[in-house]
Amino acid sequence: MDQVLQRDSTAAAAIEALRELLGPRGWIEQHIDQEPYLTEPRGLFPGRASLIVRPADRDQVAAVVRICHNAGLPMIPLGGRTGLVGGGTSQEGHPPVVISLERLNRILDIDPAGMTMTVEAGCVLEVIHQAAAEQGLLFPINLGARGSCMIGGNISTNAGGIQVLRYGTTREMVLGLEVVLPDGEVWKGLSAVRKDNTGYDLKQLFIGAEGTLGIVTAAVLRLFPATPxxxxxxxxxxxxxxxxxxxxxxxxxxxxxxxxxxxxxxxxxxxxxxxxxxxxxxxxxxxxxxxxxxxxxxxxxxxxxxxxxxxxxxxxxxxxxxxxxxxxxxxxxxxxxxxxxxxxxDHQHYEGESIKHDVAVPISSVAHFVEDAVKAATQVVPGARCLAFGHIGDGNIHFNLSQPLDMGTDEFLARTKDVYRAVHDVVFSMGGSISAEHGIGQLKRDDLARYKTPAGMRLLKAIKQAIDPSNLMNPGKIISSS
Structure with missing residues (x-):
């Protein structure tokens, strides 16, 4: 009991310190005001928070992380709230401090000659597109959510989109990163150098890491000639x-x-x-x-x-x-x-509830995948209306099922895990990936452990333990907290 009281007292002191640090514009505590920050698009993973903070710059992000680290408070970095796998909410453990990056929204530099742009993590993707276009240049990551998603989230999920076949994923678009590490130290890797063989490529650890290793606060992005x-x-x-x-x-x-x-x-x-x-x-x-x-x-x-x-x-x-x-x-x-x-x-839900997959297989296997996935899914849910669409150029297929017209919602959704298993087994048999561009989050965490090789899981856990040994940075995403 004494330990519980001490923990609660430490957490309360940390929350008060965060309020004092950030000022009245920098935090949100009332539940009604928090709600938009704790809701994800599919409504599958409701969130909660000890406090929602809105730091104004990198130094404030670092100070917030130091306070949370010292108090043992879990943290969730938050971008444009367009993720589909529960990567920005939590119901596990102590209520987290949610760190919204929406105020870090400045374009810091554009270099037309070097064809680079340096931006803060809260920059909306469409704003980046517009800024590049004004210089006769192109930033090619293009998503349906471009008007609301933020580049920090794109980086943290290694977003793809419609032009991957020509330009590559976000991973290929990032030259340098600035990251606040789980203890509040800042790794200043904002380099525009295109060739750097001085050891491990550290930025790649944070691209696609879903905020589990640190908080991306700024990035140097590659630009390309415009294609009008x-x-x-x-x-x-x-x-x-x-x-x-x-x-x-x-x-x-x-x-x-x-x-x-x-x-x-x-x-x-x-x-x-x-x-x-x-x-x-x-x-x-x-x-x-x-x-x-x-x-x-x-x-x-x-x-x-x-x-x-x-x-x-x-x-x-x-x-x-x-x-x-x-x-x-x-x-x-x-x-x-x-x-x-x-x-x-955005409109499939008008056909009823849906079970959605974001998978990738070798391009030459796409036709076989669609055929086999339809068979596997409809064996689990007879009468399900399958909807396959996506990016042929990188083998990324969004394979969705709408509920049968003669089946109730609860009965349909009760088969979600069985449908995931059936479709993901098909993906695995073809040497594919159960997450092509949306990430793992909470939704696919258990499936990742099933399909990843033992060596692969050991490496993931070793990296997490090395960088975030206290498991405070977006815990429960990608790797189970237990």
């Missing part, structure tokens, strides 16, 4: 295997200009048309669609890009890879086609 000219097309394909063949052809024929290649099942088109104001793009309906884009800048003009797209689709049509299609003739038409793809995730 685009050609966008949506085509119908007879099956997923044909989409894979089309992807290989498009990569060869585009001369490196292919910037997006998205697979969409017919059910996905119907979701966007019924619930998101989308327009059915073709006169007939087909089982599968591909949304592809070519983009270019510099000396390559729109006429050349259009010629490449038309030539590609002509060859594909003659070969039977595509059945029908349309090429956008204006920016508005291109945006309408992209709306069909981007509206899927």
């Amino acid at each position: 000219e685009t050609q966008t097309a949506l085509v119908a394909v007879p099956d997923v295997a044909s989409a894979i063949r089309l992807y290989a052809l498009a990569q060869r024929e585009s001369g490196g200009l292919l910037s997006a290649f998205e697979l969409i099942q017919r059910f996905g088109i119907e979701v966007s048309v019924r619930h998101a104001g989308g327009v059915d793009p073709l006169s007939d309906s087909y089982p599968w669609y591909v949304l592809l884009e070519m983009s270019a800048g510099g000396s390559k003009g729109s006429a050349e890009l259009q010629a490449r797209m038309e030539a590609l689709l002509e060859v594909a049509l003659e070969d039977g890879m595509i059945l029908d299609g349309t090429i956008a003739v204006s920016q508005a038409q291109a945006q309408a086609l992209w709306h069909l793809r981007e509206a899927l995730s």
